[in-house]
Amino acid sequence: MQWYYIADGRAHGPVSSSRLLALADGAIVRPGTRIWRQGMAGWQPFKTSETVQVPPRTCSRCHGSRPDNEMLTYCDQPICGQCKSAFLQCIRDGVSLAEPPIYAGFTIRALAWFVDAVTILAFTTPLLVLLESLAPDSGDLATVILSWLVTALAGGILTAVIQMLYETWFIGRHGATPGKMACGLKIVRPDGSLLTFRRAFARYWGKVLTGMTMGAGFLLLTIDRQCRSLHDFICDTRVVRNE
Numbered sequence: 001m002q003w004y005y006i007a008d009g010r011a012h013g014p015v016s017s018s019r020l021l022a023l024a025d026g027a028i029v030r031p032g033t034r035i036w037r038q039g040m041a042g043w044q045p046f047k048t049s050e051t052v053q054v055p056p057r058t059c060s061r062c063h064g065s066r067p068d069n070e071m072l073t074y075c076d077q078p079i080c081g082q083c084k085s086a087f088l089q090c091i092r093d094g095v096s097l098a099e100p101p102i103y104a105g106f107t108i109r110a111l112a113w114f115v116d117a118v119t120i121l122a123f124t125t126p127l128l129v130l131l132e133s134l135a136p137d138s139g140d141l142a143t144v145i146l147s148w149l150v151t152a153l154a155g156g157i158l159t160a161v162i163q164m165l166y167e168t169w170f171i172g173r174h175g176a177t178p179g180k181m182a183c184g185l186k187i188v189r190p191d192g193s194l195l196t197f198r199r200a201f202a203r204y205w206g207k208v209l210t211g212m213t214m215g216a217g218f219l220l221l222t223i224d225r226q227c228r229s230l231h232d233f234i235c236d237t238r239v240v241r242n243e
């Protein structure tokens with residue numbers, strides 16, 4: 001809130017509400033001094049500090065209400081004292097300031113993972129059954145073992161290819177896999193933009209690496225402030241809730 005006041009026959013300002021109150025304390029602005037701010041019909045006499053009591057503002061980060069003079073303003077966004085340090089950290093990290101993201105935690109991501117796993121199984125199971133039926137089930141022991149190994153290897157490759165296409169296509173095209181969509185999540189870059197197909201493809205391989213850590217790479221998200229798992233660190237991605 002910016003104020004103007006008349007002293008020594010001319011207008012001064014703009015000054016903040018807290019500055020105006022300080023001027024009143026210093027007797028530069030006195031009862032009767034004419035003051036004005038945008039939205040007022042005309043100059044009005046300053047009476048008491050009540051005159052400049054302005055409605056509290058809403059913090060753009062936590063949406064809490066605070067008195068105007070306790071707010072920091074950055075690019076027209078009011079930031080309260082409690083959110084200030086986290087906000088400044090976001091600026092240092094290069095995180096988009098337009099919409100404060102809500103990072104997706106362990107439970108919702110595990111749920112999304114489960115939905116995806118079931119969806120992929122629904123695709124792969126009929127194919128694996130078909131593959132199994134093609135393998136010869138008679139002959140000597142060596143032939144049976146060999147055909148079992150070939151079937152298992154083909155099944156593994158088929159599952160991996162389907163998973164890779166699933167992740168790359170859905171994330172590159174829609175910003176989320178069906179499991180993440182169902183859970184109201186999306187995968188973004190630090191600036192809030194969606195991933196390219198190339199990065200979505202790289203992220204799939206990052207997940208393969210995470211898979212090799214026996215879950216430790218995934219659990220990283222429980223200790224990271226931005227809920228990043230290993231593949232999010234590798235590909236510089238964040239999983240956030242849809243606003």
Ligand SMILES: [Zn+2]
Pocket residue numbers: 059060061062063064079080081082083
């Ligand atoms: Zn706040």
